[in-house]
Amino acid sequence: AQSVTQLDSQVPVFEEAPVELRCNYSSSVSVYLFWYVQYPNQGLQLLLKYLSGSTLVKGINGFEAEFNKSQTSFHLRKPSVHISDTAEYFCAVSDPGNFNKFYFGSGTKLNVKP
Amino acid sequence: SQTIHQWPATLVQPVGSPLSLECTVEGTSNPNLYWYRQAAGRGLQLLFYSVGIGQISSEVPQNLSASRPQDRQFILSSKKLLLSDSGFYLCAWRGGGDTQYFGPGTRLTVL
Numbered sequence: 001a002q003s004v005t006q007l008d009s010q011v012p013v014f015e016e017a018p019v020e021l022r023c024n025y026s027s028s029v030s031v032y033l034f035w036y037v038q039y040p041n042q043g044l045q046l047l048l049k050y051l052s053g054s055t056l057v058k059g060i061n062g063f064e065a066e067f068n069k070s071q072t073s074f075h076l077r078k079p080s081v082h083i084s085d086t087a088e089y090f091c092a093v094s095d096p097g098n099f100n101k102f103y104f105g106s107g108t109k110l111n112v113k114p
Numbered sequence: 115s116q117t118i119h120q121w122p123a124t125l126v127q128p129v130g131s132p133l134s135l136e137c138t139v140e141g142t143s144n145p146n147l148y149w150y151r152q153a154a155g156r157g158l159q160l161l162f163y164s165v166g167i168g169q170i171s172s173e174v175p176q177n178l179s180a181s182r183p184q185d186r187q188f189i190l191s192s193k194k195l196l197l198s199d200s201g202f203y204l205c206a207w208r209g210g211g212d213t214q215y216f217g218p219g220t221r222l223t224v225l
Contacts, residue, residue, distance in 0.1 A: 034213065041202075042218060043216035043218045044206075046215065099208065100171070100208075101173075102214055104157040104158040106156060107156075107157055
């Protein structure tokens with residue numbers, strides 16, 4: 001089974017500063033990778049996904065992520081954050097050979113301060 | 115376009131009472147459907163998934179059960195709730211590229 005590690009449970013950052021949220025996964029086999037955002041008391045919204053092709057993936061709200069196979073990482077970045085980006089972010093991995101199983105990280109709470 | 119609904123949005127139930135949460139999907143047919151639970155401060159735990167009517171796979175043994183009586187309806191149930199059943203319950207369906215899309219969730223508090 002896969003495991004997903006989000007080392008930072010909370011990331012405080014000032015508005016307009018850059019941010020990186022880290023995600024590492026356990027398996028070296030081919031996987032699909034996802035980042036979701038969750039606002040308080042809401043469901044998860046897909047930010048971006050990597051299925052194949054270019055290792056740099058652009059998503060909604062100005063976020064992007066880079067797939068690094070050798071380091072089994074899929075870090076999420078944004079060059080300049082806004083107050084409205086305050087939310088919890090989840091990294092997820094699915095095994096293409098077992099598409100019914102998504103493995104989620106424990107989440108990173110991004111707190112953007114004015 | 116596809117839409118996923120969950121109800122109720124919030125629920126407060128006493129220990130030992132029954133539970134029924136409903137999830138419905140619009141705009142797609144024969145979707146794979148999923149139930150997750152999110153406990154406070156934790157990630158998402160897959161509880162059940164279904165690939166078709168009447169087909170349920172259980173990921174975590176517990177006092178919850180799931181049913182799929184119709185193509186686009188997925189129900190999560192319990193006969194007797196425990197305190198540990200409190201959490202945020204999310205339903206999801208699988209779209210293209212093996213992407214899962216989530217509903218708005220149900221906040222369950224067991225007292």
